[in-house]
Amino acid sequence: MTERAGLTRRGYARALVAAGGIGALSACLDEFGEREIPGGIEEGEELPERQHAWNAVCEADEDGNVRSPRHHVLLSLALDRDGEPTDEDRALLEGALETLERAYEWSTDGLLFTVGLSPSYFERFGSEPAGVELPHPTALTDFEEPDFDEADLLLHLASDHEQAVLEAESALVEGHDEVNGVTVERGLEEGFSLEFRRSGFVGEGLPAEKQDDDVRGIPSSDPIPEEAPFFMGFRSGFRESQATEDRVTIEGGPFAGGTTEHLSSMTIQLDVWYEQDTHAQRVAKLFSAEHAREDVVGEYGESLSDSSGLTEERIEATAADARTEGVVGHAQKAARAREDGEPLLLRRDFNTVDGGRPGLHFLCLQREIEEFVRVREAMTGADLAGNGVGQTLNNGILQYLFVNRRGNFLLPPRSLRALPTPDGEW
Amino acid sequence: MNRRRFLSRAGLVGSLAVAGCSDPTEDNEETPTPEEELVPEFPEIEDPPDRVYLPTHREGMEAYETLSGDEVAVTPMLTYPHPFWIVDGTNVERVEPSEDDDVHLMMTVWDEGTGIVLPMDAGLHVEVERDGEVVAERVPWPMLSQEMGFHFGDNVPLDGDGTYEVTVTTSRINIAKTRGYEERFEDGERFSFEFEFDEAFRHRVVDRIEWLDEERWGEEGALSPITDSEETGDVPYARAPSTGEVPGTHLLDPETDEPATRGDGVFLTSLVGSPEAEAFFGTDLGDDLPGEDEEEVVGEVAYLIVSPRSPYNEVPLTEMALSVDHSREGDDLAEEDLAQTIDSEIGFHYGLSLDDVAVGDDLSIAIETPPQTARHQGYETAFVEMPDIDLVVPEAWTGAERDDGVDDTEGTDDGVDDEEAEDGGNGGNGGDEDARGDEE
Ligand code: HEM
Numbered sequence: 001m002t003e004r005a006g007l008t009r010r011g012y013a014r015a016l017v018a019a020g021g022i023g024a025l026s027a028c029l030d031e032f033g034e035r036e037i038p039g040g041i042e043e044g045e046e047l048p049e050r051q052h053a054w055n056a057v058c059e060a061d062e063d064g065n066v067r068s069p070r071h072h073v074l075l076s077l078a079l080d081r082d083g084e085p086t087d088e089d090r091a092l093l094e095g096a097l098e099t100l101e102r103a104y105e106w107s108t109d110g111l112l113f114t115v116g117l118s119p120s121y122f123e124r125f126g127s128e129p130a131g132v133e134l135p136h137p138t139a140l141t142d143f144e145e146p147d148f149d150e151a152d153l154l155l156h157l158a159s160d161h162e163q164a165v166l167e168a169e170s171a172l173v174e175g176h177d178e179v180n181g182v183t184v185e186r187g188l189e190e191g192f193s194l195e196f197r198r199s200g201f202v203g204e205g206l207p208a209e210k211q212d213d214d215v216r217g218i219p220s221s222d223p224i225p226e227e228a229p230f231f232m233g234f235r236s237g238f239r240e241s242q243a244t245e246d247r248v249t250i251e252g253g254p255f256a257g258g259t260t261e262h263l264s265s266m267t268i269q270l271d272v273w274y275e276q277d278t279h280a281q282r283v284a285k286l287f288s289a290e291h292a293r294e295d296v297v298g299e300y301g302e303s304l305s306d307s308s309g310l311t312e313e314r315i316e317a318t319a320a321d322a323r324t325e326g327v328v329g330h331a332q333k334a335a336r337a338r339e340d341g342e343p344l345l346l347r348r349d350f351n352t353v354d355g356g357r358p359g360l361h362f363l364c365l366q367r368e369i370e371e372f373v374r375v376r377e378a379m380t381g382a383d384l385a386g387n388g389v390g391q392t393l394n395n396g397i398l399q400y401l402f403v404n405r406r407g408n409f410l411l412p413p414r415s416l417r418a419l420p421t422p423d424g425e426w
Numbered sequence: 427m428n429r430r431r432f433l434s435r436a437g438l439v440g441s442l443a444v445a446g447c448s449d450p451t452e453d454n455e456e457t458p459t460p461e462e463e464l465v466p467e468f469p470e471i472e473d474p475p476d477r478v479y480l481p482t483h484r485e486g487m488e489a490y491e492t493l494s495g496d497e498v499a500v501t502p503m504l505t506y507p508h509p510f511w512i513v514d515g516t517n518v519e520r521v522e523p524s525e526d527d528d529v530h531l532m533m534t535v536w537d538e539g540t541g542i543v544l545p546m547d548a549g550l551h552v553e554v555e556r557d558g559e560v561v562a563e564r565v566p567w568p569m570l571s572q573e574m575g576f577h578f579g580d581n582v583p584l585d586g587d588g589t590y591e592v593t594v595t596t597s598r599i600n601i602a603k604t605r606g607y608e609e610r611f612e613d614g615e616r617f618s619f620e621f622e623f624d625e626a627f628r629h630r631v632v633d634r635i636e637w638l639d640e641e642r643w644g645e646e647g648a649l650s651p652i653t654d655s656e657e658t659g660d661v662p663y664a665r666a667p668s669t670g671e672v673p674g675t676h677l678l679d680p681e682t683d684e685p686a687t688r689g690d691g692v693f694l695t696s697l698v699g700s701p702e703a704e705a706f707f708g709t710d711l712g713d714d715l716p717g718e719d720e721e722e723v724v725g726e727v728a729y730l731i732v733s734p735r736s737p738y739n740e741v742p743l744t745e746m747a748l749s750v751d752h753s754r755e756g757d758d759l760a761e762e763d764l765a766q767t768i769d770s771e772i773g774f775h776y777g778l779s780l781d782d783v784a785v786g787d788d789l790s791i792a793i794e795t796p797p798q799t800a801r802h803q804g805y806e807t808a809f810v811e812m813p814d815i816d817l818v819v820p821e822a823w824t825g826a827e828r829d830d831g832v833d834d835t836e837g838t839d840d841g842v843d844d845e846e847a848e849d850g851g852n853g854g855n856g857g858d859e860d861a862r863g864d865e866e
Contacts, residue, residue, distance in 0.1 A: 388747035
């Protein structure tokens, strides 16, 4: 079991989520006592039809930026049955999810979750989901050879409280028979197999605490700013750089009200980032050369308010900056993919130490997967290479990221989440 | 200094004694016990000149067997962690080895068929494993060093003494490819090799350090390439083509009558006329020479070659953005970017096709970004401030009629000669003298 020794309270909590399982849950309860977690909906009450309707129930910071839940678990599940799912499978899944809804408030204080369906799931029916392009994941750059997440389902559990995600996970896949005072009738193990679990965390303090755990790839000099929400040391997810929930919602067809999800998992080369690049170089590579020169970011992004501070002019000048500055910013490049000034992706990414090294689960929502591919192309910036920056050298943060996995999913509207047919029935 | 222990203090002091300089670690508070190991610590040269200069020492290195793939070969080398400089724009920042670093890993990627060192614009992906567990994953920096030439390298942490397996993955080359290279290097390849990290290795590399006399530190000049040494003679070394190897009519700096020098980089520049130019364009232009039917065209189609290199060792300067402003009697004809290009004969250069080049035209080459390559000691102050180069197309330019661009120029041996051009189409490499450091 995960050892408490030498860890702060928050550090230990995060380590428990990383370990997972009933053991971690009981250690969590032992250590911190049972936390009062607000309960969920009563008979007759309803939650939003959009599974991804999280923003309204997430806290916002003083600048109006949505703050992500701090603890995350991803469960990849395969339906045991071959061929099309049956009503019994549907009832099993729907029952388990409704139990969570009754057990926890739909909030970061309680539990937020989504269910995603992979392209492989729809292959069971031999046809694609109506009105939605849901391609199989592919490698998106020359320098990656990712494995693909092709299991039927991806469950994403999130909460500010480690206890909630651990308990929900235990109830879903480990036969734990009670969640937040609500009895669990049946666990998903009756019809599904767990392909893998992953976990992560995001928010002020958590990455810096990870430095105590002696994770390989985190420099011994403890360089991560205490306040930074992400491993690379800066705030991200500013309101102006995020798509709205409306913008990512599917508008027509049986899956209207749903969205698509891309999950890429990557390790991050943090030692070079912190031990070799200077703070100014990090700012230039993440934001823009101008941000670095004019020092508008601050240590970890505290000088920015509700936007990355990229003017339209700067975004349009990305290619020119490559040639004259010798460096372009990640955010600057990615913002080139905005449409009519609006970002296409709603990023809900979080840090991880899965695999024993620092990394990121880049989870994001968009109306169509193809939009993700376009934004990722803008981020890859192959068009800039050879023009003052390399394919990776000084080309944003590409030199520091190693993509290991990719997966694409459909998040149907809540009423269709439990194993719908491609025509949106069940 | 909280540098990770590398070698016994005795070993380090030994090599410093040979150099006849003081022990740079002597103000170190904690005195390591003999068993403790130190990364050698290198004195900094105060106020190095803004040009290529002699560093304090030659690095001791260990070369590993070349790994031959289908299309490219990788020659790995290993040494102790040491400082280098990384560049963004015109900012050059010194990188000290971190307390976690254990070795400095270097790789040169080349074409065994032609001997040409390849720029590998997508970088390399390197994984270092011990007992199947990844201990480091890197996209190492493209680097310039006097001894190693152009290579990829980084300081890397390990996990104690033992056997390590390194996997190196290359990607396709995306920059322009010419004269037989058009269809090459389309796919990445994977290589692996093993090395032993132990006391004996650490002693070998530190013992090979050769210190220069302190008076020479910072002098103009460069260490000779590792290929000049017996131990490492087989290691490939990126060398830009000599004057004689660059075809076409050479353009000289009007002020010096030699190839232009900017920021200590020497810019060999030439115009290749038809039909040789067509080989660079990658197509047979036939009757469709660009601009042929337009009346106002008075000049000839040309392929412009710009081949910048370091002085002395003639290491090609990669990762720059160059553009050219072409005008005639004050009228702008074209303003275009040069493309980073790899050619099967002259190797890395910047190239561009121009459709109407006449004697007397002005070609102004702008260095929009200096080489973004990381630098080893002696190269970090050079190749940064590089003002425009204003050139005039010389009388010798005859475009299409001229088909003997190559044979009227004499080859240079080691690039340190400074011979007069016979026809205004040739020049030396711009070095003032043979100031190459002959370190002992
Ligand atoms: C460790 C990895 C990453 C880090 C540290 C990171 C960090 C950042 C930061 C600091 C910003 C600017 C602040 C903001 O407005 O949110 C940003 C913006 C953005 N990033 Fe990333 N990012 C990472 C990976 C990715 C990936 C894999 C993508 C995939 C396409 C991506 C897409 C974007 C987009 C679309 C924006 C907003 C651009 C706009 O303003 O329109 N990021 N990122």
